[in-house]
Amino acid sequence: MAHSALEAIRKIGLAPSDVTRVGLGSPGTHDIPTGFLIVPPNLPGWDHFPIRDRVSAHCGLPVTFSNDANAAAYGEFWVGSGRGAESMVMFTLGTGVGCGIIIGDLIVEGQNSHGGECGHIIIDHGPAARRCSCGQLGHLEAYASATALIKRTEEALQGGRKSSIVARLEHGGSVTPLLLAEEAEGGDRLALELVLETARLVGVGAVNLMHTIDPEMVLIGGAMTFGGHDSELGRRFLEEIRSEVRRRAFPVLAERVRIDFASLGGDAGTVGAAGVARLAHLNKHVA
Ligand SMILES: [Zn+2]
Numbered sequence: 001m002a003h004s005a006l007e008a009i010r011k012i013g014l015a016p017s018d019v020t021r022v023g024l025g026s027p028g029t030h031d032i033p034t035g036f037l038i039v040p041p042n043l044p045g046w047d048h049f050p051i052r053d054r055v056s057a058h059c060g061l062p063v064t065f066s067n068d069a070n071a072a073a074y075g076e077f078w079v080g081s082g083r084g085a086e087s088m089v090m091f092t093l094g095t096g097v098g099c100g101i102i103i104g105d106l107i108v109e110g111q112n113s114h115g116g117e118c119g120h121i122i123i124d125h126g127p128a129a130r131r132c133s134c135g136q137l138g139h140l141e142a143y144a145s146a147t148a149l150i151k152r153t154e155e156a157l158q159g160g161r162k163s164s165i166v167a168r169l170e171h172g173g174s175v176t177p178l179l180l181a182e183e184a185e186g187g188d189r190l191a192l193e194l195v196l197e198t199a200r201l202v203g204v205g206a207v208n209l210m211h212t213i214d215p216e217m218v219l220i221g222g223a224m225t226f227g228g229h230d231s232e233l234g235r236r237f238l239e240e241i242r243s244e245v246r247r248r249a250f251p252v253l254a255e256r257v258r259i260d261f262a263s264l265g266g267d268a269g270t271v272g273a274a275g276v277a278r279l280a281h282l283n284k285h286v287a
Pocket of ligand 1: 133
């Protein structure tokens, strides 16, 4: 990581002495004030690792440490779709469901560095609730992530639903959001149903956050946006989220809160981590 940072500095023709601070975003869980990873489920072997200070020691520069989903949200807030907003929530849909909350140029990190973990809000408290990757039951991530979409697809097929997906699997394919998008665009009813159901689940998550912090914007980013604004399916996915929000949110919020796709793609986290480092630098100089 430190090598990559130094390499990036060299590639744009600068020296480390020209840089005041490095931004680092990583999957959690974290303790942001001390710069430790705690028990990151997707980074086995990195438990209780002092990542911030190690990167700092190797770079020879101070490092600002963030949750990766919070960094992505800050990137969108700083220079992406959220630019100019006063407050914003962003859901990052991928293998899991990441989330970040920004209010007035501040990331909500919370007392224990677990603020904005809204992929783990409970949307089903019943006994048959799905199990989340974190081990708990009924969390949004267990319904609206790519992993969950694949599982719901496999269950529908096992339940005997007819679909053009079956032929794709017989030719060696595996269920992925991309395959589902292709089949939905090709007219497969089940694939479209599953994509739109995912949108409604994201809409439920969005309403929970809207009723908690009343943000100016809700952004949807990550790898699973079905082509975003550039595709018919992506636009339909977004419209289904908006429709679910209109159905469930307080009328004032349903009318006023803007819901849109993020715009920085896979760069959001990197850009945002740099933005958080910049913010730390500016705040230091203000104080
Ligand atoms: Zn969870």
